[in-house]
Amino acid sequence: MQVVILAAGRGMRLRPLTHDRPKSMLNAAGRPMVHHLLENLATLGVTEALLVVGHGHDRVRAYVGDGTAFGVQVSYVQQDRQLGPGHALAAAGALLKDPWILLLPADAWYHPDLLRRLMASKSPALVQVPDLRSARHGTPLLRQGKVVDMQEQQAESTLASGGAYLLERRILTALQDVDYSLRDAIRNDLHSHGPWAAINAHPGEYIDVIELQDLLELHSRLMANIPDHHEGTIEAGAQVIGRVELGPGSIVRSGSILHGPIHIGANCEIGPHAVLLPGTALRNHVRVEPFTLLSKCAISSNVIIGSHSRIENAVLDNGVTLGSFIRLEGGLGLVVGADANLASGCCVGAEGKIGRGAKVSAGRSVHTVPDGGVAV
Numbered sequence: 044m045q046v047v048i049l050a051a052g053r054g055m056r057l058r059p060l061t062h063d064r065p066k067s068m069l070n071a072a073g074r075p076m077v078h079h080l081l082e083n084l085a086t087l088g089v090t091e092a093l094l095v096v097g098h099g100h101d102r103v104r105a106y107v108g109d110g111t112a113f114g115v116q117v118s119y120v121q122q123d124r125q126l127g128p129g130h131a132l133a134a135a136g137a138l139l140k141d142p143w144i145l146l147l148p149a150d151a152w153y154h155p156d157l158l159r160r161l162m163a164s165k166s167p168a169l170v171q172v173p174d175l176r177s178a179r180h181g182t183p184l185l186r187q188g189k190v191v192d193m194q195e196q197q198a199e200s201t202l203a204s205g206g207a208y209l210l211e212r213r214i215l216t217a218l219q220d221v222d223y224s225l226r227d228a229i230r231n232d233l234h235s236h237g238p239w240a241a242i243n244a245h246p247g248e249y250i251d252v253i254e255l256q257d258l259l260e261l262h263s264r265l266m267a268n269i270p271d272h273h274e275g276t277i278e279a280g281a282q283v284i285g286r287v288e289l290g291p292g293s294i295v296r297s298g299s300i301l302h303g304p305i306h307i308g309a310n311c312e313i314g315p316h317a318v319l320l321p322g323t324a325l326r327n328h329v330r331v332e333p334f335t336l337l338s339k340c341a342i343s344s345n346v347i348i349g350s351h352s353r354i355e356n357a358v359l360d361n362g363v364t365l366g367s368f369i370r371l372e373g374g375l376g377l378v379v380g381a382d383a384n385l386a387s388g389c390c391v392g393a394e395g396k397i398g399r400g401a402k403v404s405a406g407r408s409v410h411t412v413p414d415g416g417v418a419v
Contacts, residue, residue: 044143044162044209046089049131050077051097051122052150056254059380059399059414060360064099066252067149068106070341070358072265073288073306073324075106076149076252079265081113083155087162089115093138094149095131097122128206129218129225136215144210152261153207154248161242164209167232168240172205172249181226189238193230205249209240255376259356262341266322269304281314290327308344332367340373349387366405371395380414 054061060069067077077094084092092115096103100121110117120135132146145162147153153170161168169190171183182203184192193204213236214228221227233239250261271286275293283295285303292310295301299314306324313319317331322339325331329342332350342348342359349367356373359365363379366387371377374393379385383397386405391397398414409418 044145045139045141046084046092046145046147047132047135047139048077048080048092048094048147048149049128050094050103050149051100051125051131052148053098053125054150057252057258059396060255060258060358060378061099062381062399062414064102065097065150068099068102069252069258070324070326070343071152071258071262072269073308073326073341076152076261077103077107078113079152080147080149081107081110081115081117083153083158085114086155087159089145091116091118093118093120093135095120095122095135097125097131127223127225129221129223129228132225133215133218133223139212139215142212144208144212144214146208146210148206151206151249151251152264153205153244157242157244157248158207161207161209164240164242166238166240167211167214167236168209168242169229170205170207170242170244170249171202172244172251173202183241185241186238188241190233190241191238192233193226205244205251211236255358255378258358259339259341259376262324263322263339266304266306266324269306271303275307275311278315285321296333343381360399365389383412 050065050067052065054066068075107117122131122134181193183190184194217228217231252258269286269288273289274291275289277295278297280297281295281299283301287301287303288306290309293307294312296314298316300318302320305319308327311325311329313331316333318336320338323337325342326344328345330347334350335348335352338355340354340357343361345361346359346363348365351367352369354371357371357377359379360381362382364384368388370390377395379397380399383401385403388406389403390408392410395410397412401412401416403418407418412418
C-alpha cells in the first residue's frame with residue numbers, strides 16, 4: 044500500500060508556535076512530530092511515503108529530506124491552498140498507483156500497534172478514538188461492530204473518527220463527486236460498497252495535538268521512551284539519574300543534577316549546578332545557566348535560560364532569551380514564542396502565552412503578551 048501523510052495544516056490554535064511551520068514540525072521529546080511518525084512507520088516495514096505539504100513546507104522538506112535518515116523514501120506534493128484533507132488526498136492522486144492507501148495526519152500520534160491493526164484490515168477501515176475534539180471528519184455510525192455511515196459530530200456520541208484511514212483507491216474518484224469532502228466521499232463509499240472496519244484506539248495509543256496541553260501530553264508520553272545514550276561530556280561532580288540522551292558537543296557541568304528521562308540535543312551547555320528533572324527536552328544550542336531548574340518542558344534551539352530560574356510545564360520556541368530569576372510555571376501549559384526576550388525577575392502566570400518577538404521588562408508579572416508586544 045502507499046502511505047499519504049497530511050502535513051500541510053496551519054494549526055491556528057497553537058500559535059505562536061505554528062506561525063512559520065505546520066503542527067507536524069512541533070517538537071515533542073526533542074524531535075518534531077513528523078519524525079516520530081516516520082520512525083513508527085519504518086518499524087512497521089513501510090519503505091515509501093508521500094508527504095502533502097503546504098504552510099511551512101520549507102521547514103518540513105529541510106528536516107525530512109528524502110527520508111533516508113528514517114529508512115523511508117519520502118516524496119512531496121505541494122498543496123498551495125489548505126482546503127481540507129480530501130483536497131490534500133486528491134492533490135496526491137496522480138502519484139497514487141497502488142490499490143490501497145494508508146492516509147495519516149502528521150499532527151496526531153498513533154502508537155505502532157494501532158497502525159499495525161489498521162494496516163492489517165482486509166477492508167477499508169478507520170480509526171475510532173474516544174475524544175470528540177478529534178472528530179475531524181465526523182462520528183462513525185456502527186452496526187454489529189462495522190461502520191455503516193459517517194455523521195456530523197453528535198454530542199451524545201462517545202466515538203469519533205481519528206483521521207487515520209485505510210482506503211481503497213476508488214476513494215479518489217469519489218472525492219471528485221463531493222467537492223473533495225472526505226467525510227462525504229466516505230459516506231458515499233459506505234452506501235455503495237458496504238461497511239468498513241472500525242479500528243478502536245486503546246488507551247494510550249492516540250493523541251491528537253489540538254491545543255498546547257495536547258502537545259505537552261504527547262511530549263510526556265514520548266519522553267518515557269528516551270534511550271540512555273551519551274555522546275556529549277558529563278563533568279566529574281555532575282550527577283545523572285535514570286535515562287538521559289545527551290547529544291554530541293553538549294556538556295553537563297560539575298554540580299548539575301540530571302534526573303531522567305531527559306533529552307539534550309547537540310551543542311548544549313548545562314550548569315554548573317543546574318537541575319533538570321524528568322520530562323525535560325532541549326533541542327540544540329541551548330544554554331542553561333547555574334542554579335536553574337527545568338521540569339516537564341520542551342525547549343527548542345538557540346535558547347538561553349538565565350541563572351536561578353524555574354521553568355515547568357512550558358514550551359519555549361527557537362531563539363528565546365530568558366534573564367535570571369525567571370519563573371515560568373505553566374499549570375496545564377505555558378508557551379513562549381520565538382525570539383521573545385524576558386528580562387530578569389519576570390514571572391509568567393499559568394497557561395500564559397508570550398508571543399513571537401515579545402519583550403518583557405525586568406520584574407514584570409504577565410500572563411499574555413501579543414506577537415511583537417512590549418510589557419514595561
